[in-house]
Amino acid sequence: xxxxxxxxxKKQDIFVADYHFHIWNAAKDNWLRPDLAKGWINCFYDxxxxxxxxxxxxxxxxxxxxxxxxxxxxxFLDGGVDMAIFEPQTLMYFYHKGFSNVDAIGxxxxxxxxxxxxxxxxxxxxGEKGKALLEEQVKKFRIRPFQMRNVKLYTAEWKEExxxxxxxxxxxxxxxxxxxxxxxxxxxNVQVAHKGPTVWPLDKDAFDIGDVDTAATxxxxxxxxxxxxxxxxxxxxxxxxxxxxxxYAGMAVAMAFVHxxxxxxxxxxxxxxxxxxPDRILFSADYAxxxxxxxxxxxxxxxxxxxxxxxxxxxxxxxxKKKILGENTAKVWGIDIEQQKKKLKNDELSKKLHIQPRxxxxxxxxxxxxxxxx
Amino acid sequence: MAEIAQGDLKERVLRALSTVTxxxxxxxxxxxxxxxDLSVSxxxxxxxxxxxxxxxxxxxxxYMMLEEARDVVANLPGISEVRVRLEGHHDADRxxxxxxxxxxxxxxxxxxxxxxxxxxxxxxxxxxxxxRLYSMAAAMGRSGVTPAQLLxxxxxxxxxxxxxxxxxxxxxxxxxxxxxxxQRVSRYLSFLDGLGRAGGPLAxxxxxxxxxxxxxxxxxxxxxxLAKANFSLxxxxxxxxxxxxxxxxxxx
Numbered sequence: 001x002x003x004x005x006x007x008x009x010k011k012q013d014i015f016v017a018d019y020h021f022h023i024w025n026a027a028k029d030n031w032l033r034p035d036l037a038k039g040w041i042n043c044f045y046d047x048x049x050x051x052x053x054x055x056x057x058x059x060x061x062x063x064x065x066x067x068x069x070x071x072x073x074x075x076f077l078d079g080g081v082d083m084a085i086f087e088p089q090t091l092m093y094f095y096h097k098g099f100s101n102v103d104a105i106g107x108x109x110x111x112x113x114x115x116x117x118x119x120x121x122x123x124x125x126x127g128e129k130g131k132a133l134l135e136e137q138v139k140k141f142r143i144r145p146f147q148m149r150n151v152k153l154y155t156a157e158w159k160e161e162x163x164x165x166x167x168x169x170x171x172x173x174x175x176x177x178x179x180x181x182x183x184x185x186x187x188x189n190v191q192v193a194h195k196g197p198t199v200w201p202l203d204k205d206a207f208d209i210g211d212v213d214t215a216a217t218x219x220x221x222x223x224x225x226x227x228x229x230x231x232x233x234x235x236x237x238x239x240x241x242x243x244x245x246x247x248y249a250g251m252a253v254a255m256a257f258v259h260x261x262x263x264x265x266x267x268x269x270x271x272x273x274x275x276x277x278p279d280r281i282l283f284s285a286d287y288a289x290x291x292x293x294x295x296x297x298x299x300x301x302x303x304x305x306x307x308x309x310x311x312x313x314x315x316x317x318x319x320x321k322k323k324i325l326g327e328n329t330a331k332v333w334g335i336d337i338e339q340q341k342k343k344l345k346n347d348e349l350s351k352k353l354h355i356q357p358r359x360x361x362x363x364x365x366x367x368x369x370x371x372x373x374x
Numbered sequence: 375m376a377e378i379a380q381g382d383l384k385e386r387v388l389r390a391l392s393t394v395t396x397x398x399x400x401x402x403x404x405x406x407x408x409x410x411d412l413s414v415s416x417x418x419x420x421x422x423x424x425x426x427x428x429x430x431x432x433x434x435x436x437y438m439m440l441e442e443a444r445d446v447v448a449n450l451p452g453i454s455e456v457r458v459r460l461e462g463h464h465d466a467d468r469x470x471x472x473x474x475x476x477x478x479x480x481x482x483x484x485x486x487x488x489x490x491x492x493x494x495x496x497x498x499x500x501x502x503x504x505x506r507l508y509s510m511a512a513a514m515g516r517s518g519v520t521p522a523q524l525l526x527x528x529x530x531x532x533x534x535x536x537x538x539x540x541x542x543x544x545x546x547x548x549x550x551x552x553x554x555x556x557q558r559v560s561r562y563l564s565f566l567d568g569l570g571r572a573g574g575p576l577a578x579x580x581x582x583x584x585x586x587x588x589x590x591x592x593x594x595x596x597x598x599x600l601a602k603a604n605f606s607l608x609x610x611x612x613x614x615x616x617x618x619x620x621x622x623x624x625x626x
Contacts, residue, residue: 039429039464046428046622050614167486197430201488203479205497206432231611232398234604235501235597257607264610267603275600 015326020252020284021084051256079292080358087152124175156196168199172211228253238275252286273314418454427612508598510562513555
């Protein structure tokens, strides 16, 4: 829980839900294909370094595998996040046990079911076996009404197939639609779509979100979160989301621009608010890529520049920030915020880590012209 | 003397490379820091080492960029051989072999590609055109040329005058002199000239040279604004990533 304190002394509670959270394992003993496994985690590390305040960049070994305890401490105690939703990325072609696999996630969620939210994944190339597994996971992990409601759909996952290598899949294929039908039957109504740099055939645009558009139109009762707001195709994303009201902007990666690229962040937010409005933008720090502690502080202190307010006719008020930080995600996942707030005052994790509401003073640092404190 | 000529050749190679853009970012590869090393021998043998911001950049866009880099250098007078080498990319070996053997993308990737990169190239270039059109229109607006007036202008109504541009619209001459605005106009015009459309309307909306719809020009410009925001976000992210990457690789 965040308590935002404005210069006039007023305080307000802010419920924070992060839709895109990870506990990954990229330690060397988990590397199946070392070049690719190393290339993957190094690329993540560069993302972190590129956009973080320097004091939040860890040493490489900690980054490769930080484990459950550190993650809980950073996100819930230091960060002030109330709930974090897992988005598994298995990458079985790169890592022996996967980069962040569903079994491990199931273990964490079972321990902390009011804080951590189970999301699974599927791959249409897995066929009936994949569907049976999904059914089993729903039985096992639907331990709260909001659990097992989402799947991460990483379309650029490499996979060994018929003796060759397949570089990805499309969300508008018949096989993927079969899985979406299965999701509907199982009540998994949030599809978190994530584009990657390769997809077959390679002459096509791997980042094209046309397939999400087709799926969202065909399954209007389901919600589709496009992670990192469709970058590098923000323009396509906004255009498609303007037409399909069941498409949401997932702010993983995009959020991190707020600290050392504020003008770029402002232009991005102006466009999202202009095209989608404030109700379909979902917060994420994308931990452990970035630490929620500074991201939330910077975001709450961020002000839309006057020229953009005028040009786009939008603003990033405290009301809008509250929607983005938690209210929108709560609606998508069916989380009752008031009920959850009560529960989290004294849940097992709060007791273990002595979690207290985190107070963030708004406006002061910016006014004094000082950099934001840690 | 030979040394001076060689230095001059290197300068020309760099200038040629500065006309190559990363298609997804619409910025020159030289500004992005992608040209890691360049050597020119006295016999005119050129070797260009390129690096991208991540290990995972899409092979298709990388291929486009490398092909263009190879061709602009090969077309310079005095060049006997060009070797282009991509470093630190997940498919570097394959791409390097393909590029230096003069293969097309589909020859290089065989069964993994359905065709060549023409459709992809057109898609991304159309975005670049629209992004640059928006920036040009914004610069024009600041100099007193309204969007409606802009739609009526021909390419010949705008001319360079020293470090400024003069625009003639409805009998009035407007001067664009702010350096950033001059740059915006210049980037749009160079795109038009690259399409070989020096004679038609100034504002065009697609690669065929069609004008934007008059009634909808306002919403067309908001799409152009979005395309511009997308390019500049991607380019900034790539610069930041490349800088983090170079820092990591030089310290390990």
